[in-house]
Amino acid sequence: MEHSHGAHRADDIEDARIKDLTERFRQTLSTKRMNELVSRSVSRASSPAPRDFGTPQPPPSVSDAQLPTYSSLRNIPLVPQAPQDARSLRFKNMLHSLSNMPIRWENPGLLDEALRVVPLEQIYNEAEEESQILQAEAESLGAGKKAAWGYQDCVVRALLRWFKRSFFTWVNNPACSRCYSPTIGVGMAAPLPDEQARGANQVELYKCSVEQCGAYERYPRYNDAFVLLQTRRGRCGEWANCFSMLCRAVGSRVRWVWNAEDHVWTEVYSVHRKRWVHVDACEEAWDKPRLYTEGWGKKLSYCIAFSADGAMDVTRRYVRNVSKHAVERNRAPEAVLLHIMDEIRAMRRSNMSKQDKFRLEGEDMRENRELRSCVISSIAHEVSKLSVEDIMNGRSSRSRADPDTQKALEGRTSGNSEWIRARGEGGRGQPNPQDPRNRQR
Ligand SMILES: [Zn+2]
Incomplete structure (x- = not known):
């Protein structure tokens, strides 16, 4: 939260209060979620999940x-x-x-x-x-x-x-990261090790539309939600x-x-x-x-x-x-x-x-x-x-x-x-x- 230099003390106190509330809220949510998960995994451990693939039946008409x-x-x-x-x-x-x-x-x-x-x-x-x-x-x-x-x-x-x-x-076509010009799709590329490590199985490849630049732009399709918090696009x-x-x-x-x-x-x-x-x-x-x-x-x-x-x-x-x-x-x-x-x-x-x-x-x-x-x-x-x-x-x-x-x-x-x-x-x-x-x- 941004404040001018002459911020009142009341504002600071309010800030502190909000921070405290937020932190407490985070804690409560976290504890609640943890409890849910613990109780779930305990019951999971006690009984292995049987997979029901259905009883064989005569072929359908x-x-x-x-x-x-x-x-x-x-x-x-x-x-x-x-x-x-x-x-x-x-x-x-x-x-x-x-x-x-x-x-x-x-x-x-x-x-x-x-x-x-x-x-x-x-x-x-x-x-x-x-x-x-x-x-x-x-x-x-x-x-x-x-x-x-x-x-x-x-x-x-x-x-x-x-x-x-x-x-x-x-993101449609990602912009060229060298000159910010639009790019043209040129197909798919194999994911690099670090892209694969972050969960991208597919990488789209784009080429800068400016001829003198011609740089390639990779667009890995991440499907890990937590990785997407960093990439923030798609x-x-x-x-x-x-x-x-x-x-x-x-x-x-x-x-x-x-x-x-x-x-x-x-x-x-x-x-x-x-x-x-x-x-x-x-x-x-x-x-x-x-x-x-x-x-x-x-x-x-x-x-x-x-x-x-x-x-x-x-x-x-x-x-x-x-x-x-x-x-x-x-x-x-x-x-x-x-x-x-x-x-x-x-x-x-x-x-x-x-x-x-x-x-x-x-x-x-x-x-x-x-x-x-x-x-x-x-x-x-x-x-x-x-x-x-x-x-x-x-x-x-x-x-x-x-x-x-x-x-x-x-x-x-x-x-x-x-x-x-x-x-x-x-x-x-x-x-x-x-x-x-x-x-x-
Ligand atoms: Zn370019």
């Missing part, structure tokens, strides 16, 4: 195995089925491997260390202020009204603003990884959401609202799950959320209008996907107490109801837009302005306009040429 369906989106009850064919097994292996991402953040020492780069005073002050405003707004609406968001939600919102506005930088993969880890560091339960169409984002559990909230650090977006479909104009097949204690197919939260924004889900039959999700959940919870498992199962059921209602209200909305003439003429629906979706009808803001156009994420009706260079997450 042709219709089950080959028909791509949206039945999970449309809520047709299915009986989970173990993967049998090669394609389903590949999908299973991929999802298992993706599900490890949030586990890498569960390191109390590193999380404590991570908090040292975060301006906690600023974030807690902003959160305090915002939550008081929300509380006052709720009270002005009448007795018994609940604030829109709770204090911890406001902490994550403040963290989100800081992360996007002052901490992390978006595309959505790096953003979501580092930001989600920081949400965990400030004490929130967090999910890492993988999307099959080349995007990743965060979900944070709001204790106040008793639900998972969509957060996209690249876009500074809070609770705007329609952003990708109604905003960027994308079609999505799978959106799968992974946390340290579970896994959930959350596609229905992001694809409200199945006929408009869903794409074929053909990586495995829906019953197999259910099985894989059950399997990952069981693995994550294998060493938990009965009460914890029960609590999480209750949470899953509540979320399933919420996801079903997403689709139902969207269908109801479509139906309400039908007029008698539409039905007589066999038209499905008229496009009428829907105030609820207008909010989300904005194109992408992270990345430059050329890159956004190439990905077809510029908003309504943009073509998507699927440039393979832009397929990097």
Whole structure:
């Protein structure tokens, strides 16, 4: 914190008080996390995690195995089925491997260390202020009204603003570090030992666009959240990884959401609202799950959320209008996907107490109801837009302005306009040429 030379003693005392509070807060968080981890690892040590690969079953009928369906989106009850064919097994292996991402953040020492780069005073002050405003707004609406968001939600919102506005930088092509000119992508390079040591398995290579310079610029794709605290740059993969880890560091339960169409984002559990909230650090977006479909104009097949204690197919939260924004889900039959999700959940919870498992199962059921209602209200909305003439003429629906979706009808803001156009994420009706260079997450 900066002060002029003639700072009052009162300011110094205030400073000391804030520092003391911050330190105490750090300690409390750290102790709490350590206790959680110790109790978890104790129970883990006492019972080795059995991996359930499912009981062998007769091969699925042709219709089950080959028909791509949206039945999970449309809520047709299915009986989970173990993967049998090669394609389903590949999908299973991929999802298992993706599900490890949030586990890498569960390191109390590193999380404590991570908090040292975060301006906690600023974030807690902003959160305090915002939550008081929300509380006052709720009270002005009448007795018994609940604030829109709770204090911890406001902490994550403040963290989100800081992360996007002052901490992390978006990288398309890294600038030339010799002359600061733009660079041109020339392909991939093998990682150097130190890059590999810091967790980069891929390195993109760029060449300076100024002929006399011609310097090469390396862009290692680090996927260790703690390394990203130092590099502080990247595309959505790096953003979501580092930001989600920081949400965990400030004490929130967090999910890492993988999307099959080349995007990743965060979900944070709001204790106040008793639900998972969509957060996209690249876009500074809070609770705007329609952003990708109604905003960027994308079609999505799978959106799968992974946390340290579970896994959930959350596609229905992001694809409200199945006929408009869903794409074929053909990586495995829906019953197999259910099985894989059950399997990952069981693995994550294998060493938990009965009460914890029960609590999480209750949470899953509540979320399933919420996801079903997403689709139902969207269908109801479509139906309400039908007029008698539409039905007589066999038209499905008229496009009428829907105030609820207008909010989300904005194109992408992270990345430059050329890159956004190439990905077809510029908003309504943009073509998507699927440039393979832009397929990097
Ligand atoms: Zn240069």
